[in-house]
Amino acid sequence: MRIYFAASVRGGRADAGLYRQLIRHLRKFGKVLTEHIGEPDLATKGEDGLPDQHIHNRDMKWLRLSQLVVAEVTTPSLGVGYEIGRASEKGKPILCLFRPRRGKKLSAMIAGSPDVTLCNYRTAEEARLAIDRFFSVHTKKT
């Protein structure tokens, strides 16, 4: 099982520690192609030394190769939205994890998409349980 984990890089890295926890949990189900998203030294300016086109084409190749997409969508991010949009068009199952905060509302493009399984969570434990449910539904079929 190949998994694409999407989370904010240049949009903001406040949740990097949580991304790392979620990636560790996702590894129980298969190979997380985008493991570097959880690295603490991955700054908001992104991956040093790699040209943007290289990053884009590598990530799009990983997205094509993945069977499932899990995205943490609390921090608004163009890249995460882009990946969810492309994955939707490709018909891949997508789980979006959102931590509600006062005064912040999730984009209607994510909250209103019939192609997205949305989970509002408060704790890392709740997010891990949502991942377990998502994988139990989507790995039954294979």
Added chain:
Amino acid sequence: MRIYFAASVRGGRADAGLYRQLIRHLRKFGKVLTEHIGEPDLATKGEDGLPDQHIHNRDMKWLRLSQLVVAEVTTPSLGVGYEIGRASEKGKPILCLFRPRRGKKLSAMIAGSPDVTLCNYRTAEEARLAIDRFFSVHTKKT
């Protein structure tokens, strides 16, 4: 000519006045299906009273009907990224307008995409000129 203009709604409305100016300019080339994006009373919480699924499905219908996509990408936004991702998969010409600011870097998914025409601009006038160039290239073919 039907045009899809994408810009941040729930991600932040600091640039709403600029969006309005860009929409006014785009009207010279055709019908802007998403004109409401420039409305000053469209709050960060979105369109009052409309369910998210209604907004999503309406916008995706407008995206399908559009010949060209113009996106203002300075404010990180999941919805704008999602729309660019879906439009890329559909093979639609996409212009992204980005206003560089100190310490902020555009997502590699946008800056590195071969399917996106990217323009870095400083003033509304520069953005309007980029729109003129984009339409002169993409309306020659029709």
